[in-house]
Amino acid sequence: SYELTQPLSVSVALGQTARITCGGNNIGSKNVHWYQQKPGQAPVLVIYRDSNRPSGIPERFSGSNSGNTATLTISRAQAGDEADYYCQVWDSSTWVFGGGTKLTVL
């Protein structure tokens, strides 16, 4: 079965740029979606199809996908961005989630 690998945690200084990676075999050939989840809340879609932002998601959130790695980039990180982030792909008629990355804003 397909696997997605994310770092357990990423730290970023306030106002700096955070990058969260999602590794998978030839993931560049798949559509990657990213979700933000804050404690006690449901996940929120922040990037779909590699690099597209849903309505209401700040431009500070961007995504890329190539080769074996997809990346979620959060520019000018704010305290409110502190959350868990999950990548997701559709593979062989199943949805696969990465294990999640806890983003800490220092």
Place this chain on the structure above:
Amino acid sequence: EVQLVESGGGLVQPGGSLRLSCAASGFTFSSYDMHWVRQATGKGLEWVSAIGTAGDTYYPGSVKGRFTISRENAKNSLYLQMNSLRAGDTAVYYCARSVDTAMGLDYWGQGTLVTVSS
């Protein structure tokens, strides 16, 4: 306003059954794929099942043969019948919608807690 409201969670004994429901409003329910995703306390997201607009269903190996997803478009409702429940099925269960696999799950409910314990 799009709303997804789950219900039906609770405490059930190992080997028991439970049926979850998800009431949808604010969009044309029949035009969307629907999903169940679960999250054990302190753990990550795990996809549980999906149903397409044509009624096609999908499951991961961990629940195949035990869980059944269904939808009733006339009632704007999604269901998850869970049988032969195990302690490892304890989690918050979310319902979510998607246009298709290229668009991600764009709206989620707030979840309902299922606890499997004796």
